[in-house]
Amino acid sequence: MIERHPFERFSVNAFQKNKKGIDCCGDSFFVNETDNTFFCAVADGLGSGEAARKASQAAVKAIENFQNEPLERIMTKVNGTQRGLRGVVLSIFKLHLKSGVMEFCGVGNVKLKIFNEMGEWLRPVPKPGILAGQVMRFNIQRLKYPQNGWFAMYSDGIAINAKDTPTLKYLLHAESSDNIDIDPLLHSISANIVDDMTLLLGTPTKKSLLR
Known part of the structure; x- marks a missing residue:
C-alpha cells in the first residue's frame, strides 16, 4: 500500500510492512511541511509487535509536539519518552526551505540517502546506539x-x-491509485523479509523546486 503525503514543496510516498506473523508494525514515521521547513523522521521500536509500536509511536508523538524546537532538543524529548518502554532507533532531518540547508540527527540504524540529479548520493551517518532514556549527547550534521x-x-x-x-x-x-503489487518491489530491496519495513521516498514538487 502506498501512503501519499503531498505538501506544497515536497511530496512523500510511504511504504510499511509488518514483520511476518505480527499484526502491527513496530516502526512509526512523521513527515510535515511548514512555510519554512520540511521535516521527516523514522522511528524503529526495538523488537517487534505492540511493545515496539508503543515505543516508536511515543517517539513520533514527541517529534510532532516539539517539531519547531532545535533538533537537539527534539532528540532529548524523544529520548525522555523511552523510559520504561522498549527503546527506539531514530533518524530525523529538518530541511530549511529558504536556505536549502538541512540538519540531520540519528541514533541507531535508520538510514537516510539523498540522491542528486546525477544519481550520486549523500549519506549522513547516524550515531551508534539506541534511545532508551539514558543521558546522551547528540551529533547534529548540517549539509546543503x-x-x-x-x-x-x-x-x-x-x-x-x-x-x-x-x-x-x-x-x-x-500514485495511490496505481495498480501496483508492492510486496515484490519491497522484497527486492529488503535486508530481512521477516522484519518490519518502513520506506519513505520524497522529492520536491515540480512547481516549487528547491533553489
Whole structure:
C-alpha cells in the first residue's frame, strides 16, 4: 500500500510492512511541511509487535509536539519518552526551505540517502546506539540539500544499493491509485523479509523546486 503525503514543496510516498506473523508494525514515521521547513523522521521500536509500536509511536508523538524546537532538543524529548518502554532507533532531518540547508540527527540504524540529479548520493551517518532514556549527547550534521534532490529514509528491514535506484524512482513517483503489487518491489530491496519495513521516498514538487 502506498501512503501519499503531498505538501506544497515536497511530496512523500510511504511504504510499511509488518514483520511476518505480527499484526502491527513496530516502526512509526512523521513527515510535515511548514512555510519554512520540511521535516521527516523514522522511528524503529526495538523488537517487534505492540511493545515496539508503543515505543516508536511515543517517539513520533514527541517529534510532532516539539517539531519547531532545535533538533537537539527534539532528540532529548524523544529520548525522555523511552523510559520504561522498549527503546527506539531514530533518524530525523529538518530541511530549511529558504536556505536549502538541512540538519540531520540519528541514533541507531535508520538510514537516510539523498540522491542528486546525477544519481550520486549523500549519506549522513547516524550515531551508534539506541534511545532508551539514558543521558546522551547528540551529533547534529548540517549539509546543503542538492537542488532537485530526492531522498530515501528507511528502517533496517530495507537495504538499498546502487542497483536499486530504478525501483526506488518507480516507487517515488507511484500514485495511490496505481495498480501496483508492492510486496515484490519491497522484497527486492529488503535486508530481512521477516522484519518490519518502513520506506519513505520524497522529492520536491515540480512547481516549487528547491533553489
